[in-house]
Amino acid sequence: MAWNEPGNNGGQDKDPWGNNNRGGRDQGPPDLDEVFGKLSRKLSGLFGGKGPSFGGSGAAGLGAIAVVGLVIWGVSGFYTIGEAERGVVLRFGEYERIVQPGLNWKPNFIDEVRTVNVEAIRSLRGSGQMLTKDENMVNVEMDVQYRVANPEKYLFSVTNADDSLRQATDSALRAVIGDAEMDEILTTGRQQIRERTQVEINRIIDRYDMGLLVVDVNFDAARPPEQVKDAFDDAIAAREDEERFIREAEAYRNDILPKATGRAERLKKEALGYKEKIVNEAEGDVAQFDKLLPEYEAAPEVTRNRLYLETMEQVYGNTSKVLIDSQEGGGNLLYLPLDKLMSQSSQPRSTEDTTASDYGIELESTQTVAPSNSNSRQSTSRQGRY
Incomplete structure (x- = not known):
């Protein structure tokens, strides 16, 4: 039976506070001095009998507990x-x-x-179907990489900085896409859209003082709706072909133009050289004529003969065949092939007798036509065979 049930002797002898209750006399809770005394004895036992003894003083016991609690509190900090x-x-x-x-x-x-x-790079993805400037629908995906720049502002400037950045990214992306045309978004304007979106996100972050820093913005994908995807793919392929043809034409132009420019410069230089050559030769001829004119005026016949001889010397000096006019006799013309004579002169002959035929000399007779006037001189026509 329990200690507080009737008929229990143990219940008559003891109360819940551990005091004897003989004779029906009720004793209340134990004295605080006794409680602290027991606690002091237990603490002394924990320190091997060498610990501080509070000697039953309530104030000393409270001080010991305070010291122990203060030590624990300090260490846990x-x-x-x-x-x-x-x-x-x-x-x-x-x-x-x-x-x-x-x-x-x-x-x-x-x-x-x-x-x-504050050093970890966090990633935030933004996507959605958005309306363009030319009233077309486009599905856009973007990835924003950021980190915490100011911990105080990150925790206390807004309720949830990460969620606020998500909303700012969506707002900035819709604003940029709404100000661009469909073709620009899908083809050539992707880099400009990425840069404008990053600038817009930073502007919103600075306005709300979120304590975040955007490291990079990646424009992942931009696709038209599935209903018109095939038509847009064809349009994109046509633009790519156009750009390829333009690049090929530019490459061909870059290859042809330098060559044509070089040839033109060469022709110009050759023309200038030819011009200078002709002008110099003309000036030389004029100077030579100026020197020759006084001599010609002094002795015209002698000058003409000298000029004729010099001219013949130049002409025959450049040919390997010579014609000799006998002037007297039956009107025969001698033809001397000097090239053959020179080649044969290098080979010795067994006999010393040579004839005109041995040297390849050909004689050709011509008819003499008598003039109607017997007093005039006979004219003879002579012709050489080359």
């Missing part, structure tokens, strides 16, 4: 901040300071520390 983290200290719920990486201490129940990773 040490904490460590990681290398990539920053600690935001709150004192009674209000921002106090930023704690750098390393071992730190805080007073428990007074300060609270929230750690924020």
